[in-house]
Amino acid sequence: MKTDFNIENFVRENIKSLKPYSSARDEYKDANTQEMIFLDANENPFENGVNRYPDPQQNNVKDLLSEIKHIPKENILLGNGSDEVLDLIFRAFCEPNIDNIITLPPTYGMYGVLADVNAIENRKVLLANNFQPKIDEILNITDQHSKILFLCSPNNPTGNSFNVNIIEKLLRKFKGLIVLDEAYIDFSKQKSWLGKLDKFPNLIITQTLSKAYGLAGIRLGICYASAEIIKILNNIKPPYNVNELTQQKAISRLQRLDEIQNEIEQLVSERRRLKKELECCVSYIEKVYPSDGNFLLLKVDDANKRYNQLIEYGVVIRNRTTQPLCENCLRISVGVCEENQKLIRALKAIQ
Numbered sequence: 001m002k003t004d005f006n007i008e009n010f011v012r013e014n015i016k017s018l019k020p021y022s023s024a025r026d027e028y029k030d031a032n033t034q035e036m037i038f039l040d041a042n043e044n045p046f047e048n049g050v051n052r053y054p055d056p057q058q059n060n061v062k063d064l065l066s067e068i069k070h071i072p073k074e075n076i077l078l079g080n081g082s083d084e085v086l087d088l089i090f091r092a093f094c095e096p097n098i099d100n101i102i103t104l105p106p107t108y109g110m111y112g113v114l115a116d117v118n119a120i121e122n123r124k125v126l127l128a129n130n131f132q133p134k135i136d137e138i139l140n141i142t143d144q145h146s147k148i149l150f151l152c153s154p155n156n157p158t159g160n161s162f163n164v165n166i167i168e169k170l171l172r173k174f175k176g177l178i179v180l181d182e183a184y185i186d187f188s189k190q191k192s193w194l195g196k197l198d199k200f201p202n203l204i205i206t207q208t209l210s211k212a213y214g215l216a217g218i219r220l221g222i223c224y225a226s227a228e229i230i231k232i233l234n235n236i237k238p239p240y241n242v243n244e245l246t247q248q249k250a251i252s253r254l255q256r257l258d259e260i261q262n263e264i265e266q267l268v269s270e271r272r273r274l275k276k277e278l279e280c281c282v283s284y285i286e287k288v289y290p291s292d293g294n295f296l297l298l299k300v301d302d303a304n305k306r307y308n309q310l311i312e313y314g315v316v317i318r319n320r321t322t323q324p325l326c327e328n329c330l331r332i333s334v335g336v337c338e339e340n341q342k343l344i345r346a347l348k349a350i351q
Helices: 059-069 081-093 110-117 135-140 164-173 227-236 244-254 257-281 303-312 337-349
Strands: 076-079 100-103 121-124 146-152 177-181 203-208 221-224 285-288 295-300 329-333
Touching (some): 059 244, 081 110, 081 146, 081 203, 100 110, 146 164, 257 295, 257 337, 303 329, 303 337
Parallel strands (some): 100 121, 146 177
Antiparallel strands (some): 076 221, 203 221, 295 329
């Protein structure tokens, strides 16, 4: 148990004194609403399914997530995509033009974008050649203004999960918050860190319904953290940040876990098949990196050339050659069987 961490030491002073906006739906919370008429929120009274404001706390979605993940509701925050969740974390804990964060390239680019938007210095420590974090370099670059360390595991674009012992050492030794981005955890053999939230009060875990749950279009991001951290983030989030249609769609999908698990198994199987096919049958692919995500990172002879050739064959992938440690690398999402077959045919056809 990490016992020397007090979240109050990391909250911005203006956030500590902030009086959150109280919406009409926050003020009236009686569960028995069957006989009530609502004349409190200046809504259009003509019923069409979405004429009322949504539940600002998304209680029905959280009830399902709490049951599925075995995490109390008070440890869950929902956002308009993971990007909103990450932005809330910046705004709650990082003082503009004073504090800094630490990121580990190559990694998800929004960490750096949000740092720039919030006027926060982004200190970068490259991953090692095996795409694992360098503990000593991370700790050596920190100071009293280092508020957040971002770990993406499984990592995007490299596809690998970070070593469990490395993550635990960082959780114990890093003085600030650690945001562990588990967007791709459902495709990994490695377990989520959700079960260790109570052990590490400085741990924030972000997940999403955009990947394994197949709901990228509804934009629903999830944050799991201590009740104290969730309360702080709730105080600064917009009152109705997750719309009614998103909540309804999320509930419908979360009630079909067998279907979701079947899709995950198919994607993992296709990922395995695709990796094997590309390693043995395409000469200009120099390496296919191991992956715990729903994608593969390939090292090729000339990434720009191969990317453009695939476009001509009607296949769109991601060129990652400009990223650190990813020279001449392409990132390929795992599709359904027919899509992967088209990709393989195109890769074999180009010279």
